Amino acid sequence: MKNKMLSLIISLLTIFSSCQKADESLQPADATVMYTMPEESAPHEGTWLQWPHQYQYGATYRNRLDATWVKMTQTLAESERVHIIAYDEQEQSRIINLLNNAGISLTNIDFKIYPTDDVWVRDNGPIYVKDNKGQLVVEDWGFNGWGKKADYQNCDLIPSKIASSQNRTKIDLNAVMVNEGGAVEIDGAGVLMATKSAVLNNNRNPGMSQSQAEAIFTKYLGVTKFIWLKGKAGLEITDMHIDGFARFGNTKTLVTMDFDDLLDWQVPEEDINTLYAATDKNGAPYTLVKLPLTKNNVETVYGKKLGYKGSYVNYYIANKRVLVPNYNDPNDVVANRIIQRLYPDRVVVGIDVRNLYANGGMIHCVTQQQPR
Template sequence: MNKMLFLMISLLTIFSSCQKAEENIHPTDSSTVMYTMPEESAPHEGTWLQWPHQYQYGVTYRNRLDATWVKMTSALVESEKVHIIAYDEAERTRIMGLLLKAGIPPTNVNFKIYPTDDVWIRDNGPIYVRDKKGQLIIEDWGFNGWGKKADYQNCNLIPTKIANDQNISKIDLNAVMINEGGAVEIDGSGTLLATKSAILNNNRNPGMTQAQAEAIFTKYLGVTKFIWLKGKAGLEITDMHIDGFARFANATTLVTMDYDDLLDWQVPEEDINTLYAATNKSRAPYHIVKLPLTQNNVETAYGKKLYYKGSYVNYYIGNKRILVPNYNDPNDAVANKIIQSLYPNRIVVGIDVRNLYANGGMIHCVTQQQPQ
């Protein structure tokens, strides 16, 4: 009888500890939600692009990337506005010439003249959310060049400039948190997926705790469930952004890679296990869809060997098009087909990102949605 009593007490203690762990990992208090971020697949008013220019890395850099931006614009312009940020008037004229040469009608293209440091608008651009009345608001999160690894002063001003031009209310979060758009994934139903290495890192938010970060995300993004991966600080310039290897296709589907490919991407084994066991706000497991890496190491269009494979997870969901990074690789067709099956009402368009990939990013990294 004493043994039975001891066993029952032990089980109750374990159950209690597990419950506390669940509560710490998955807060459910929605009373502090002030703003909600629409998911990427929700209807867009348009997509923002920062066009490559010569003023930071030179003419060769710019010229090698132009074709990717022309292709993105061409794919998106049929079903939504494309807001193009040009460095100056000379660049606007040059870009317009590229679009006209490609047969892209200017009807749905909107130019803004803002100096930028680079092209990564997913990370430095505006985050559009809705307040409790449903009004669209721009959140201006802090951007410091991924921990002051690159110039960022011009890009950090972009959300404010867009808010002023659009006459949309802006929330200045620069002093609250450094947070790049590519560092977080939301499922549209209250769950956020992120790596600690890209957020709880002293090069972004020194001294910030997980609980503090969660409180900020709950208030400003409307999420109350968190899936935290450790990530890998120092792996590359972003300290392992989540959108390179794991994305939400919708509220019930998580897109990632198989175990070996995630290891190849240098995702820690503990993180892989956490990812595969992830559940949504209702504690239901996600349907896991696995995309391959490229079959071969990527080589740019100008012949530079990169000695690493490419990810297809970093795709972008437009109104009627899904822009998928392609690499002139046999697995392009495989990945495109899998992604197409996830979005039967949209058309997958493969975008050659080989030259862009040499600079550390893909399609999702250079696009930013503006909800309707």
């Protein structure tokens, strides 16, 4: 009897061990990674911009934004190429005149003529990743105007057009997932941070589970650890994109705000606690850098009082510059100084975004990097 019992125990242990090994082989691991997205501060070949035009919201909308695009172009062209998407040839000529009048050399600037619905290239533009041979390819994720809240048909075609123009391999993910670039943050070392409200939302990906989304992100962005925040659906057009209030400054640093400012930004308290407790792929806490909100509610250049404060977290890291949203506010200098300390080898340049901010976004929202 004892021998039979011992034999049974050994058999059960053998089965358990085999099952455990099989389970381990099914877990998300680095072996499932097919593409890896370089972190934003990695060297760029250039930056993509979609220039404002009159064909969607009128000439006044366009004219109020031109100065911000001129300043971004001037700053970016000092250390990398600037790829400008113009709506048509007439718009290209107009943009060239604006740049010439500002004394900006066109040496590092080129143009593509593609119709667009709006300026938010971070969300609709190409996502550049490297395949397992180190080759740069374009991922074309689905874009549906943040849950069909705005026109999107022209912008949705931009990644495909760019891939074709560069004769670059395109990974078509339109039927796989709707995913805006501003909805996800990666630390460049295997971690992705996002709000569920902007990804696992039925207006983007109906019925998609968290585990399904994670498997897709692992395969196509090269991440294997996830920091999920709840977010707040319906608060604004993006359903609370992460890049307005939390970013990875580098592989070891998480840039966000203090508790009260996050509450003012309407980030759920549970999400704030999750942010402050976040750890990297190896379980080490991130260094937290906290930027203020503006001291005052933002007022546009043309005098419109917006009734809410501005975030400095939505900055953009270029090769030798960091473009920081500024609001003609006392806290501009405070935020610029903090960000300068974070990037001592780059020069911080404040970009006036007051008119752009009236339309819901800042610098990171309207830029998209092309890695070197």
